[in-house]
Amino acid sequence: NAGVTQTPKFQVLKTGQSMTLQCAQDMNHNSMYWYRQDPGMGLRLIYYSASEGTTDKGEVPNGYNVSRLNKREFSLRLESAAPSQTSVYFCASSEVWYYTQYFGPGTRLTVL
Amino acid sequence: GQQVMQIPQYQHVQEGEDFTTYCNSSTTLSNIQWYKQRPGGHPVFLIQLVKSGEVKKQKRLTFQFGEAKKNSSLHITATQTTDVGTYFCAGDAGGTSYGKLTFGQGTILTVHP
Numbered sequence: 001n002a003g004v005t006q007t008p009k010f011q012v013l014k015t016g017q018s019m020t021l022q023c024a025q026d027m028n029h030n031s032m033y034w035y036r037q038d039p040g041m042g043l044r045l046i047y048y049s050a051s052e053g054t055t056d057k058g059e060v061p062n063g064y065n066v067s068r069l070n071k072r073e074f075s076l077r078l079e080s081a082a083p084s085q086t087s088v089y090f091c092a093s094s095e096v097w098y099y100t101q102y103f104g105p106g107t108r109l110t111v112l
Numbered sequence: 113g114q115q116v117m118q119i120p121q122y123q124h125v126q127e128g129e130d131f132t133t134y135c136n137s138s139t140t141l142s143n144i145q146w147y148k149q150r151p152g153g154h155p156v157f158l159i160q161l162v163k164s165g166e167v168k169k170q171k172r173l174t175f176q177f178g179e180a181k182k183n184s185s186l187h188i189t190a191t192q193t194t195d196v197g198t199y200f201c202a203g204d205a206g207g208t209s210y211g212k213l214t215f216g217q218g219t220i221l222t223v224h225p
Contacts, residue, residue, distance in 0.1 A: 042116075042215035043155065043215040100145070100157045101157065102157070105153075106154050
């Protein structure tokens, strides 16, 4: 039982490049989330998916898109990376949207 | 939008001293959760408080939810070096915001042996 897994662990991009961050959970959870963490800012919700087939914007959605591929997988795409998107990205899942969230190990992204 | 403020931002203590972090929300919360993040790690759930005035204990950790459900605190008695990390509160405003947690900035705890 791996819990929540994220790939890649580290990534360096140049401004304007695109990439997709992958997240998968094996706990049969219905809800999944993407956060970014910046120093002194806590965690800020980018997008979430309350259940398979639905997605909704969080606090800071601009510059990102998401896909809930199936119940297990929730990906985050940066279409045209900007230096302001340098951050640590965490994926999380919960059984339902009002329960405890379980976080993945994070992806450390640097945009030059 | 909803804001969750957490103080202090940093706390340095000697091992054995007590530690408290406070969390205040701009809006009434349906529930509040606390998470701990070790250096270089990911947030790990500690507890969820739902009821007004609720107090829960986990060994040396005591969590409180205010009567108005707008503030919360985490108190650690007799800190140990294993308590090092960042402690986050996260509020859920409920209603149409159900499940959308707003995190405080976190309190970074350093424990000197």
